[in-house]
Ligand SMILES: Cc1cc2nc3c(=O)[nH]c(=O)nc-3n(C[C@H](O)[C@H](O)[C@H](O)COP(=O)(O)OP(=O)(O)OC[C@H]3O[C@@H](n4cnc5c(N)ncnc54)[C@H](O)[C@@H]3O)c2cc1C
Protein backbone atom coordinates (compact mmCIF):
# COMPACT_ATOMS: atom_id res chain seq x y z
CA UNK A 372 0.00 0.00 0.00
CA UNK A 373 1.52 3.29 -0.98
CA UNK A 374 1.81 5.89 1.72
CA UNK A 375 3.20 9.41 2.15
CA UNK A 376 5.28 10.86 4.97
CA UNK A 377 5.34 14.63 5.26
CA UNK A 378 8.23 15.96 7.32
CA UNK A 379 7.16 19.16 9.09
CA UNK A 380 9.75 21.30 10.78
CA UNK A 381 7.22 23.57 12.47
CA UNK A 382 3.49 24.27 12.70
CA UNK A 383 3.42 26.35 9.52
CA UNK A 384 4.78 23.37 7.57
CA UNK A 385 1.95 21.20 8.89
CA UNK A 386 -0.63 23.71 7.63
CA UNK A 387 1.01 23.68 4.21
CA UNK A 388 1.08 19.87 4.32
CA UNK A 389 -2.71 19.60 4.13
CA UNK A 390 -2.92 20.48 0.46
CA UNK A 391 -0.09 18.21 -0.57
CA UNK A 392 -1.38 15.32 1.51
CA UNK A 393 -4.81 15.62 -0.11
CA UNK A 394 -3.40 16.04 -3.62
CA UNK A 395 -1.29 12.92 -3.19
CA UNK A 396 -4.46 10.84 -3.11
CA UNK A 397 -2.69 8.53 -0.66
CA UNK A 398 -2.96 8.05 3.08
CA UNK A 399 -0.36 10.24 4.74
CA UNK A 400 1.39 10.66 8.05
CA UNK A 401 3.15 13.70 9.46
CA UNK A 402 6.45 13.73 11.28
CA UNK A 403 6.29 16.88 13.37
CA UNK A 404 9.72 17.96 14.57
CA UNK A 405 9.09 21.12 16.60
CA UNK A 406 5.91 22.76 17.93
CA UNK A 407 2.67 20.85 17.47
CA UNK A 408 0.99 20.06 14.19
CA UNK A 409 -2.00 22.19 13.15
CA UNK A 410 -5.51 20.83 13.70
CA UNK A 411 -7.30 19.22 10.78
CA UNK A 412 -4.35 18.22 8.64
CA UNK A 413 -6.10 15.05 7.56
CA UNK A 414 -3.03 12.99 8.41
CA UNK A 415 -3.69 9.47 9.72
CA UNK A 416 -0.84 9.56 12.18
CA UNK A 417 1.15 12.46 13.52
CA UNK A 418 4.49 11.42 14.97
CA UNK A 419 5.28 14.30 17.27
CA UNK A 420 8.86 14.88 18.42
CA UNK A 421 8.25 18.05 20.43
CA UNK A 422 11.84 19.24 19.95
CA UNK A 423 12.78 22.75 21.11
CA UNK A 424 14.73 23.22 17.87
CA UNK A 425 15.59 20.84 15.05
CA UNK A 426 19.06 19.27 14.97
CA UNK A 427 21.58 19.65 12.10
CA UNK A 428 21.10 17.73 8.86
CA UNK A 429 23.35 14.78 9.64
CA UNK A 430 21.33 13.94 12.79
CA UNK A 431 18.01 14.35 11.03
CA UNK A 432 18.91 12.39 7.91
CA UNK A 433 20.31 9.55 10.03
CA UNK A 434 17.16 9.38 12.11
CA UNK A 435 14.84 9.67 9.13
CA UNK A 436 16.54 7.09 6.96
CA UNK A 437 15.27 4.25 9.09
CA UNK A 438 11.93 5.79 9.93
CA UNK A 439 11.02 6.86 6.40
CA UNK A 440 12.13 4.01 4.22
CA UNK A 441 8.78 2.19 4.17
CA UNK A 442 7.00 5.21 2.71
CA UNK A 443 6.40 5.64 -1.03
CA UNK A 444 6.88 9.41 -0.96
CA UNK A 445 8.74 11.37 1.66
CA UNK A 446 7.87 15.02 1.27
CA UNK A 447 8.51 18.41 2.81
CA UNK A 448 7.56 22.00 2.12
CA UNK A 449 10.10 23.55 -0.28
CA UNK A 450 12.27 25.66 1.97
CA UNK A 451 15.90 25.79 3.01
CA UNK A 452 15.63 23.40 5.94
CA UNK A 453 13.86 20.70 3.94
CA UNK A 454 16.28 21.03 1.02
CA UNK A 455 19.15 20.68 3.48
CA UNK A 456 17.80 17.61 5.24
CA UNK A 457 15.68 15.80 2.65
CA UNK A 458 18.32 15.86 -0.09
CA UNK A 459 20.70 14.24 2.38
CA UNK A 460 18.00 11.71 3.17
CA UNK A 461 17.65 10.95 -0.57
CA UNK A 462 21.39 10.30 -0.61
CA UNK A 463 21.13 7.95 2.35
CA UNK A 464 18.20 6.06 0.85
CA UNK A 465 19.89 6.14 -2.56
CA UNK A 466 16.57 7.18 -4.04
CA UNK A 467 15.24 9.77 -6.48
CA UNK A 468 14.52 13.32 -5.41
CA UNK A 469 12.35 15.94 -7.04
CA UNK A 470 12.83 19.49 -5.76
CA UNK A 471 10.12 22.18 -5.89
CA UNK A 472 7.19 20.06 -7.09
CA UNK A 473 4.45 22.27 -8.59
CA UNK A 474 1.97 19.53 -9.40
CA UNK A 475 1.48 15.78 -9.17
CA UNK A 476 0.76 14.39 -12.64
CA UNK A 477 0.65 10.69 -11.74
CA UNK A 478 2.11 8.11 -9.39
CA UNK A 479 5.62 8.72 -10.75
CA UNK A 480 5.42 12.03 -12.63
CA UNK A 481 5.66 15.58 -11.33
CA UNK A 482 6.14 19.09 -12.70
CA UNK A 483 8.74 21.52 -11.41
CA UNK A 484 10.25 24.85 -12.49
CA UNK A 485 13.79 25.05 -13.89
CA UNK A 486 16.09 27.92 -14.96
CA UNK A 487 14.50 30.39 -12.57
CA UNK A 488 10.99 29.37 -13.53
CA UNK A 489 11.49 30.25 -17.20
CA UNK A 490 10.64 26.65 -18.04
CA UNK A 491 8.39 24.00 -16.47
CA UNK A 492 9.79 20.47 -16.58
CA UNK A 493 7.76 17.29 -16.37
CA UNK A 494 9.87 14.77 -14.48
CA UNK A 495 9.44 11.02 -14.12
CA UNK A 496 11.00 9.01 -11.32
CA UNK A 497 12.01 5.39 -11.83
CA UNK A 498 11.67 3.80 -8.41
CA UNK A 499 10.28 4.31 -4.94
CA UNK A 500 10.77 5.67 -2.41
CA UNK A 501 10.90 9.20 -3.77
CA UNK A 502 11.91 12.27 -1.82
CA UNK A 503 9.99 15.42 -2.77
CA UNK A 504 9.90 19.05 -1.78
CA UNK A 505 6.76 20.89 -2.84
CA UNK A 506 5.85 24.50 -3.56
CA UNK A 507 2.87 25.31 -1.37
CA UNK A 508 1.16 27.54 -3.95
CA UNK A 509 0.17 24.49 -6.02
CA UNK A 510 -1.35 22.64 -3.08
CA UNK A 511 -3.86 24.83 -1.29
CA UNK A 512 -6.54 23.20 0.84
CA UNK A 513 -8.82 23.80 3.82
CA UNK A 514 -8.29 21.97 7.12
CA UNK A 515 -10.47 18.87 7.39
CA UNK A 516 -12.40 17.60 10.40
CA UNK A 517 -10.75 14.21 10.23
CA UNK A 518 -8.96 13.47 13.51
CA UNK A 519 -5.38 12.24 13.51
CA UNK A 520 -3.78 9.77 15.86
CA UNK A 521 -1.00 11.66 17.66
CA UNK A 522 1.98 9.54 18.65
CA UNK A 523 4.79 10.86 20.83
CA UNK A 524 7.94 9.80 19.08
CA UNK A 525 11.61 9.71 20.01
CA UNK A 526 14.67 9.22 17.85
CA UNK A 527 18.01 7.81 18.80
CA UNK A 528 20.09 10.76 17.58
CA UNK A 529 23.41 10.27 15.83
CA UNK A 530 25.59 12.88 14.19
CA UNK A 531 28.82 14.83 14.48
CA UNK A 532 27.86 18.43 13.73
CA UNK A 533 27.74 20.91 16.61
CA UNK A 534 25.56 23.99 16.48
CA UNK A 535 27.49 26.88 18.01
CA UNK A 536 24.86 29.57 17.69
CA UNK A 537 21.55 30.36 16.10
CA UNK A 538 20.03 33.70 15.27
CA UNK A 539 16.40 33.92 14.22
CA UNK A 540 15.08 37.24 13.14
CA UNK A 541 11.48 37.66 12.08
CA UNK A 542 10.50 40.57 14.30
CA UNK A 543 6.79 39.94 14.70
CA UNK A 544 5.86 40.16 11.01
CA UNK A 545 4.13 37.25 9.30
CA UNK A 546 6.27 34.62 7.63
CA UNK A 547 7.14 35.60 4.04
CA UNK A 548 6.27 32.24 2.55
CA UNK A 549 2.80 32.18 4.16
CA UNK A 550 1.85 35.87 4.17
CA UNK A 551 -1.34 37.14 2.46
CA UNK A 552 0.38 40.44 1.67
CA UNK A 553 4.05 40.98 0.83
CA UNK A 554 5.68 44.37 0.29
CA UNK A 555 9.14 44.19 -1.29
CA UNK A 556 11.79 46.77 -1.98
CA UNK A 557 14.79 46.88 -4.28
CA UNK A 558 18.06 48.65 -4.84
CA UNK A 559 16.84 52.29 -4.62
CA UNK A 560 15.92 51.93 -0.93
CA UNK A 561 19.38 53.31 0.05
CA UNK A 562 19.89 51.94 3.58
CA UNK A 563 18.36 49.76 6.29
CA UNK A 564 16.56 52.62 8.01
CA UNK A 565 14.94 53.88 4.82
CA UNK A 566 14.02 50.34 3.82
CA UNK A 567 12.47 49.61 7.20
CA UNK A 568 10.60 52.91 7.29
CA UNK A 569 9.24 52.89 3.74
CA UNK A 570 8.77 49.18 2.96
CA UNK A 571 8.26 48.02 6.55
CA UNK A 572 5.81 50.88 7.13
CA UNK A 573 3.53 49.83 4.29
CA UNK A 574 3.84 46.14 5.18
CA UNK A 575 2.79 46.83 8.77
CA UNK A 576 -0.16 48.91 7.62
CA UNK A 577 -1.33 45.94 5.55
CA UNK A 578 -0.43 43.30 8.15
CA UNK A 579 1.98 41.86 5.62
CA UNK A 580 5.51 40.51 5.35
CA UNK A 581 8.55 42.32 3.98
CA UNK A 582 10.60 41.04 1.05
CA UNK A 583 13.61 42.27 -0.89
CA UNK A 584 15.58 41.75 -4.08
CA UNK A 585 19.03 40.31 -4.15
CA UNK A 586 20.36 43.76 -5.04
CA UNK A 587 18.89 45.09 -1.80
CA UNK A 588 20.30 42.17 0.20
CA UNK A 589 23.74 42.42 -1.43
CA UNK A 590 24.03 46.08 -0.64
CA UNK A 591 23.15 45.43 2.99
CA UNK A 592 19.80 47.24 2.83
CA UNK A 593 17.78 44.16 3.75
CA UNK A 594 18.43 40.94 5.68
CA UNK A 595 19.30 37.86 3.67
CA UNK A 596 16.26 35.84 4.71
CA UNK A 597 14.04 38.48 3.10
CA UNK A 598 15.34 37.76 -0.40
CA UNK A 599 12.59 36.71 -2.77
CA UNK A 600 13.33 34.88 -6.00
CA UNK A 601 15.01 31.96 -7.70
CA UNK A 602 17.65 31.70 -5.03
CA UNK A 603 15.62 33.18 -2.21
CA UNK A 604 12.10 32.60 -0.98
CA UNK A 605 9.11 31.77 -3.10
CA UNK A 606 6.04 33.77 -2.17
CA UNK A 607 2.43 33.46 -3.26
CA UNK A 608 0.42 36.13 -1.44
CA UNK A 609 -2.91 37.61 -2.49
CA UNK A 610 -1.15 40.95 -2.90
CA UNK A 611 2.50 41.52 -3.84
CA UNK A 612 3.73 45.11 -3.93
CA UNK A 613 7.12 45.64 -5.62
CA UNK A 614 8.65 49.07 -5.01
CA UNK A 615 11.81 50.05 -6.85
CA UNK A 616 12.24 46.59 -8.35
CA UNK A 617 13.19 46.16 -12.02
CA UNK A 618 11.70 42.69 -12.44
CA UNK A 619 14.65 40.43 -13.24
CA UNK A 620 13.83 36.85 -14.23
CA UNK A 621 15.40 35.72 -10.97
CA UNK A 622 13.15 37.95 -8.90
CA UNK A 623 10.02 37.10 -10.93
CA UNK A 624 10.72 33.40 -10.31
CA UNK A 625 9.76 33.97 -6.69
CA UNK A 626 6.56 35.99 -7.14
CA UNK A 627 4.76 34.58 -10.19
CA UNK A 628 2.15 32.76 -8.15
CA UNK A 629 0.99 35.91 -6.39
CA UNK A 630 -2.68 36.67 -7.05
CA UNK A 631 -2.24 40.41 -7.66
CA UNK A 632 1.09 42.09 -8.37
CA UNK A 633 1.55 45.84 -8.00
CA UNK A 634 4.68 47.58 -9.29
CA UNK A 635 5.84 51.05 -8.37
CA UNK A 636 8.79 52.14 -10.49
CA UNK A 637 10.02 55.40 -12.03
CA UNK A 638 11.01 53.69 -15.28
CA UNK A 639 7.92 53.10 -17.47
CA UNK A 640 9.85 50.43 -19.40
CA UNK A 641 10.92 48.38 -16.37
CA UNK A 642 10.23 44.67 -17.11
CA UNK A 643 8.24 44.35 -13.88
CA UNK A 644 5.40 46.23 -15.62
CA UNK A 645 5.02 43.32 -18.07
CA UNK A 646 3.83 41.07 -15.26
CA UNK A 647 2.27 43.55 -12.85
CA UNK A 648 -1.52 43.65 -12.67
CA UNK A 649 -1.29 47.30 -11.68
CA UNK A 650 1.67 49.48 -12.52
CA UNK A 651 2.30 52.93 -11.11
CA UNK A 652 5.05 54.98 -12.76
CA UNK A 653 6.07 57.17 -9.85
CA UNK A 654 8.87 57.78 -7.38
CA UNK A 655 8.46 55.20 -4.64
CA UNK A 656 9.53 57.72 -2.00
CA UNK A 657 6.35 59.66 -2.81
CA UNK A 658 4.00 56.83 -3.76
CA UNK A 659 4.66 54.37 -0.94
CA UNK A 660 4.23 56.85 1.95
CA UNK A 661 1.09 58.22 0.26
CA UNK A 662 -0.27 54.69 -0.07
CA UNK A 663 0.59 53.94 3.56
CA UNK A 664 -1.22 57.11 4.67
CA UNK A 665 -4.34 56.56 2.63
CA UNK A 666 -4.92 52.93 3.55
CA UNK B 667 45.11 20.59 2.94
CA UNK B 668 43.33 19.79 -0.27
CA UNK B 669 40.06 21.50 -1.22
CA UNK B 670 37.95 19.94 -3.94
CA UNK B 671 35.71 22.44 -5.72
CA UNK B 672 32.94 21.40 -8.09
CA UNK B 673 32.22 23.38 -11.22
CA UNK B 674 29.16 22.95 -13.40
CA UNK B 675 28.76 24.42 -16.87
CA UNK B 676 25.32 26.07 -17.09
CA UNK B 677 23.47 28.38 -19.48
CA UNK B 678 24.27 32.02 -18.76
CA UNK B 679 22.01 32.83 -15.80
CA UNK B 680 21.20 36.23 -17.29
CA UNK B 681 20.07 34.82 -20.64
CA UNK B 682 16.38 34.40 -21.46
CA UNK B 683 15.94 30.75 -22.30
CA UNK B 684 13.02 28.77 -23.69
CA UNK B 685 12.31 25.13 -24.43
CA UNK B 686 12.93 23.62 -27.87
CA UNK B 687 9.76 23.49 -29.94
CA UNK B 688 9.34 19.75 -29.30
CA UNK B 689 9.95 20.18 -25.58
CA UNK B 690 12.92 17.82 -25.59
CA UNK B 691 15.45 20.25 -24.16
CA UNK B 692 16.46 23.85 -23.65
CA UNK B 693 16.92 25.93 -26.80
CA UNK B 694 20.51 27.07 -26.46
CA UNK B 695 20.87 28.77 -29.84
CA UNK B 696 22.80 31.97 -29.31
CA UNK B 697 22.96 31.41 -25.55
CA UNK B 698 26.31 31.68 -23.79
CA UNK B 699 27.41 29.24 -21.11
CA UNK B 700 29.16 30.06 -17.90
CA UNK B 701 30.33 28.55 -14.66
CA UNK B 702 27.37 28.08 -12.31
CA UNK B 703 27.34 31.31 -10.21
CA UNK B 704 27.33 29.39 -6.93
CA UNK B 705 30.30 27.32 -8.09
CA UNK B 706 32.14 30.51 -8.96
CA UNK B 707 31.57 31.56 -5.35
CA UNK B 708 32.91 28.15 -4.26
CA UNK B 709 36.09 28.58 -6.32
CA UNK B 710 36.53 32.13 -5.06
CA UNK B 711 36.20 30.91 -1.46
CA UNK B 712 38.82 28.20 -1.99
CA UNK B 713 41.19 30.79 -3.45
CA UNK B 714 40.62 33.16 -0.52
CA UNK B 715 41.29 30.33 1.93
CA UNK B 716 44.50 29.58 0.06
CA UNK B 717 45.52 33.22 0.30
CA UNK B 718 45.30 32.81 4.09
CA UNK B 719 46.97 29.41 4.17
CA UNK B 720 49.61 28.58 1.54
CA UNK B 721 49.36 24.85 2.36
CA UNK B 722 46.07 24.63 0.55
CA UNK B 723 45.85 22.89 -2.81
CA UNK B 724 42.73 23.50 -4.89
CA UNK B 725 41.40 20.87 -7.27
CA UNK B 726 38.45 21.83 -9.47
CA UNK B 727 36.28 19.11 -10.99
CA UNK B 728 33.58 19.21 -13.63
CA UNK B 729 31.48 16.41 -15.09
CA UNK B 730 30.01 16.81 -18.55
CA UNK B 731 30.71 17.34 -22.24
CA UNK B 732 33.95 18.53 -23.84
CA UNK B 733 33.00 22.20 -23.49
CA UNK B 734 33.21 22.01 -19.67
CA UNK B 735 36.89 22.63 -20.19
CA UNK B 736 36.10 26.35 -20.60
CA UNK B 737 34.66 26.52 -17.10
CA UNK B 738 37.56 24.54 -15.66
CA UNK B 739 40.01 26.96 -17.34
CA UNK B 740 38.16 29.78 -15.67
CA UNK B 741 38.47 28.06 -12.30
CA UNK B 742 42.20 27.62 -12.92
CA UNK B 743 42.46 31.28 -13.88
CA UNK B 744 40.74 32.23 -10.63
CA UNK B 745 43.42 30.34 -8.72
CA UNK B 746 42.68 26.61 -8.68
CA UNK B 747 45.87 24.53 -8.92
CA UNK B 748 44.59 21.61 -10.94
CA UNK B 749 41.45 20.61 -12.80
CA UNK B 750 39.83 17.26 -13.45
CA UNK B 751 37.35 16.85 -16.25
CA UNK B 752 35.16 13.76 -16.17
CA UNK B 753 34.19 13.89 -19.81
CA UNK B 754 30.80 12.43 -20.68
CA UNK B 755 27.73 13.12 -22.76
CA UNK B 756 25.54 10.92 -20.57
CA UNK B 757 22.39 12.38 -19.04
CA UNK B 758 23.20 13.39 -15.46
CA UNK B 759 21.05 14.03 -12.43
CA UNK B 760 22.32 15.04 -9.00
CA UNK B 761 22.60 11.42 -7.88
CA UNK B 762 24.80 10.48 -10.85
CA UNK B 763 26.92 13.58 -10.22
CA UNK B 764 27.27 12.63 -6.56
CA UNK B 765 28.24 9.04 -7.46
CA UNK B 766 30.96 10.25 -9.85
CA UNK B 767 32.19 12.84 -7.36
CA UNK B 768 32.46 10.13 -4.69
CA UNK B 769 34.96 8.36 -6.99
CA UNK B 770 36.96 11.57 -7.41
CA UNK B 771 37.00 11.91 -3.63
CA UNK B 772 38.51 8.41 -3.28
CA UNK B 773 41.17 9.33 -5.79
CA UNK B 774 42.02 12.85 -4.55
CA UNK B 775 41.29 12.48 -0.82
CA UNK B 776 40.33 16.13 -0.16
CA UNK B 777 39.81 17.39 3.40
CA UNK B 778 36.89 19.50 2.37
CA UNK B 779 34.61 19.94 -0.65
CA UNK B 780 33.15 23.28 -1.69
CA UNK B 781 30.10 23.04 -3.96
CA UNK B 782 27.37 25.40 -5.12
CA UNK B 783 24.07 25.24 -3.27
CA UNK B 784 22.27 24.76 -6.55
CA UNK B 785 22.88 24.65 -10.26
CA UNK B 786 21.02 27.57 -11.83
CA UNK B 787 19.96 25.53 -14.86
CA UNK B 788 18.05 22.71 -13.17
CA UNK B 789 17.68 24.44 -9.76
CA UNK B 790 17.94 21.06 -8.00
CA UNK B 791 19.84 21.93 -4.85
CA UNK B 792 20.73 18.28 -4.17
CA UNK B 793 24.20 17.17 -5.23
CA UNK B 794 26.12 18.44 -2.17
CA UNK B 795 23.76 16.85 0.31
CA UNK B 796 23.59 13.55 -1.60
CA UNK B 797 27.39 13.38 -1.78
CA UNK B 798 27.67 14.19 1.93
CA UNK B 799 25.28 11.33 2.71
CA UNK B 800 27.19 8.91 0.47
CA UNK B 801 30.52 9.78 2.06
CA UNK B 802 28.92 10.01 5.51
CA UNK B 803 30.57 13.41 5.97
CA UNK B 804 28.89 16.27 7.82
CA UNK B 805 27.46 19.05 5.67
CA UNK B 806 26.81 22.76 5.89
CA UNK B 807 24.61 24.04 3.09
CA UNK B 808 23.91 27.70 2.24
CA UNK B 809 27.22 28.90 3.69
CA UNK B 810 27.81 32.61 4.23
CA UNK B 811 31.08 32.34 6.17
CA UNK B 812 33.74 29.62 6.47
CA UNK B 813 36.54 29.43 9.03
CA UNK B 814 38.91 26.53 9.46
CA UNK B 815 39.90 25.76 13.01
CA UNK B 816 42.43 22.90 13.25
CA UNK B 817 40.68 19.70 12.30
CA UNK B 818 37.28 21.35 12.35
CA UNK B 819 35.54 23.95 10.26
CA UNK B 820 33.04 26.53 11.47
CA UNK B 821 30.42 27.53 8.96
CA UNK B 822 27.83 30.24 9.28
CA UNK B 823 24.87 29.33 7.11
CA UNK B 824 21.69 30.99 5.97
CA UNK B 825 18.46 29.57 7.38
CA UNK B 826 14.82 30.24 6.60
CA UNK B 827 14.64 32.65 9.49
CA UNK B 828 18.16 34.03 9.93
CA UNK B 829 21.48 32.29 10.31
CA UNK B 830 23.30 29.73 12.42
CA UNK B 831 26.89 28.66 12.95
CA UNK B 832 27.84 24.99 12.78
CA UNK B 833 31.10 23.38 13.78
CA UNK B 834 31.98 20.23 11.85
CA UNK B 835 34.89 17.81 12.08
CA UNK B 836 36.78 17.46 8.77
CA UNK B 837 36.32 16.04 6.21
CA UNK B 838 33.14 17.93 5.42
CA UNK B 839 31.05 19.30 2.57
CA UNK B 840 30.08 22.94 2.32
CA UNK B 841 27.69 24.42 -0.24
CA UNK B 842 27.86 28.12 -0.99
CA UNK B 843 25.25 30.84 -0.82
CA UNK B 844 25.36 34.32 -2.33
CA UNK B 845 26.66 36.26 0.66
CA UNK B 846 29.80 34.13 1.07
CA UNK B 847 31.88 36.34 -1.22
CA UNK B 848 31.94 38.23 -4.47
CA UNK B 849 34.01 36.38 -7.07
CA UNK B 850 36.96 38.25 -8.53
CA UNK B 851 37.06 39.49 -12.05
CA UNK B 852 39.53 37.59 -14.19
CA UNK B 853 41.47 39.55 -16.75
CA UNK B 854 42.52 37.87 -19.98
CA UNK B 855 46.17 37.32 -18.95
CA UNK B 856 44.92 35.20 -16.05
CA UNK B 857 43.01 32.94 -18.39
CA UNK B 858 46.02 32.64 -20.69
CA UNK B 859 48.34 31.89 -17.79
CA UNK B 860 45.94 29.20 -16.64
CA UNK B 861 46.59 27.32 -19.89
CA UNK B 862 49.78 25.95 -18.40
CA UNK B 863 48.05 24.53 -15.32
CA UNK B 864 47.22 20.79 -15.35
CA UNK B 865 43.80 19.74 -16.62
CA UNK B 866 43.29 15.96 -16.43
CA UNK B 867 40.71 14.17 -18.52
CA UNK B 868 39.01 11.12 -17.07
CA UNK B 869 36.27 8.73 -18.02
CA UNK B 870 33.26 8.09 -15.81
CA UNK B 871 34.05 5.54 -13.13
CA UNK B 872 30.52 4.36 -12.29
CA UNK B 873 27.60 3.14 -14.33
CA UNK B 874 25.02 4.75 -12.04
CA UNK B 875 21.92 5.69 -14.04
CA UNK B 876 19.80 8.79 -13.43
CA UNK B 877 16.91 8.17 -11.05
CA UNK B 878 14.79 10.76 -12.83
CA UNK B 879 14.04 11.52 -16.48
CA UNK B 880 12.80 14.80 -17.85
CA UNK B 881 9.86 13.92 -20.11
CA UNK B 882 9.23 17.37 -21.51
CA UNK B 883 9.85 21.07 -21.09
CA UNK B 884 7.23 23.76 -21.52
CA UNK B 885 6.85 27.47 -21.06
CA UNK B 886 5.06 28.39 -17.84
CA UNK B 887 1.54 29.79 -18.15
CA UNK B 888 1.71 33.52 -18.88
CA UNK B 889 0.24 36.03 -16.50
CA UNK B 890 -2.45 38.04 -18.26
CA UNK B 891 -1.24 41.57 -19.05
CA UNK B 892 -2.05 44.18 -16.45
CA UNK B 893 -2.55 47.91 -16.76
CA UNK B 894 -0.95 51.14 -15.63
CA UNK B 895 -2.69 53.31 -13.06
CA UNK B 896 -2.18 57.07 -12.92
CA UNK B 897 -2.19 57.70 -9.19
CA UNK B 898 -2.13 56.19 -5.73
CA UNK B 899 -5.88 56.86 -5.47
CA UNK B 900 -6.59 54.92 -8.64
CA UNK B 901 -4.37 52.10 -7.36
CA UNK B 902 -6.25 51.93 -4.07
CA UNK B 903 -9.64 51.73 -5.75
CA UNK B 904 -8.41 49.07 -8.20
CA UNK B 905 -7.12 46.96 -5.30
CA UNK B 906 -10.42 47.38 -3.45
CA UNK B 907 -12.30 46.23 -6.55
CA UNK B 908 -10.10 43.14 -6.71
CA UNK B 909 -10.86 42.48 -3.07
CA UNK B 910 -7.22 42.29 -1.98
CA UNK B 911 -7.49 45.26 0.40
CA UNK B 912 -10.36 46.57 2.47
C1 LIG C 1 22.32 33.15 -9.97
C2 LIG C 1 21.53 34.38 -9.68
C3 LIG C 1 20.49 34.28 -8.78
C4 LIG C 1 19.74 35.41 -8.46
N1 LIG C 1 18.71 35.26 -7.58
C5 LIG C 1 17.95 36.34 -7.30
C6 LIG C 1 16.83 36.22 -6.41
O1 LIG C 1 16.53 35.16 -5.87
N2 LIG C 1 16.09 37.32 -6.17
C7 LIG C 1 16.38 38.54 -6.75
O2 LIG C 1 15.65 39.51 -6.48
N3 LIG C 1 17.42 38.67 -7.58
C8 LIG C 1 18.22 37.61 -7.86
N4 LIG C 1 19.29 37.77 -8.69
C9 LIG C 1 19.66 39.14 -9.13
C10 LIG C 1 18.83 39.67 -10.28
O3 LIG C 1 19.39 39.25 -11.50
C11 LIG C 1 18.78 41.22 -10.26
O4 LIG C 1 20.08 41.73 -10.28
C12 LIG C 1 18.05 41.81 -9.05
O5 LIG C 1 16.80 41.16 -8.88
C13 LIG C 1 17.84 43.29 -9.24
O6 LIG C 1 17.32 43.87 -8.08
P1 LIG C 1 16.52 45.25 -8.12
O7 LIG C 1 15.30 45.10 -8.93
O8 LIG C 1 16.36 45.69 -6.69
O9 LIG C 1 17.58 46.25 -8.75
P2 LIG C 1 17.62 46.93 -10.16
O10 LIG C 1 17.57 45.93 -11.24
O11 LIG C 1 18.75 47.88 -10.12
O12 LIG C 1 16.27 47.75 -10.25
C14 LIG C 1 15.97 48.88 -9.51
C15 LIG C 1 14.70 49.48 -10.09
O13 LIG C 1 14.29 50.57 -9.28
C16 LIG C 1 13.79 51.60 -10.12
N5 LIG C 1 13.92 52.87 -9.34
C17 LIG C 1 15.04 53.57 -9.09
N6 LIG C 1 14.75 54.62 -8.29
C18 LIG C 1 13.42 54.56 -8.03
C19 LIG C 1 12.52 55.36 -7.26
N7 LIG C 1 12.95 56.42 -6.57
N8 LIG C 1 11.21 55.02 -7.23
C20 LIG C 1 10.75 53.94 -7.92
N9 LIG C 1 11.56 53.16 -8.66
C21 LIG C 1 12.89 53.46 -8.71
C22 LIG C 1 14.64 51.54 -11.35
O14 LIG C 1 13.92 52.08 -12.46
C23 LIG C 1 14.87 50.03 -11.51
O15 LIG C 1 13.89 49.44 -12.35
C24 LIG C 1 20.05 36.66 -9.04
C25 LIG C 1 21.08 36.74 -9.96
C26 LIG C 1 21.82 35.61 -10.29
C27 LIG C 1 22.91 35.72 -11.29
Ligand SMILES: Nc1ncnc2c1ncn2[C@@H]1O[C@H](COP(=O)(O)O)[C@@H](O)[C@H]1O
Nearest residue numbers: 672673729760782784785790791792793
Ligand atom coordinates in the same frame (compact mmCIF):
# COMPACT_ATOMS: atom_id res chain seq x y z
N1 LIG D 1 27.98 18.11 -13.81
C1 LIG D 1 28.53 18.62 -12.70
N2 LIG D 1 29.87 18.78 -12.60
C2 LIG D 1 30.43 19.30 -11.48
N3 LIG D 1 29.72 19.71 -10.43
C3 LIG D 1 28.38 19.58 -10.47
C4 LIG D 1 27.72 19.04 -11.60
N4 LIG D 1 26.39 19.05 -11.35
C5 LIG D 1 26.22 19.59 -10.13
N5 LIG D 1 27.42 19.91 -9.59
C6 LIG D 1 27.68 20.54 -8.28
O1 LIG D 1 26.58 20.34 -7.42
C7 LIG D 1 25.98 21.57 -7.05
C8 LIG D 1 24.50 21.40 -6.88
O2 LIG D 1 23.93 20.96 -8.08
P1 LIG D 1 22.39 20.53 -8.23
O3 LIG D 1 22.12 19.47 -7.25
O4 LIG D 1 22.29 20.06 -9.66
O5 LIG D 1 21.58 21.79 -8.00
C9 LIG D 1 26.41 22.55 -8.14
O6 LIG D 1 26.44 23.87 -7.67
C10 LIG D 1 27.81 22.04 -8.46
O7 LIG D 1 28.74 22.52 -7.52
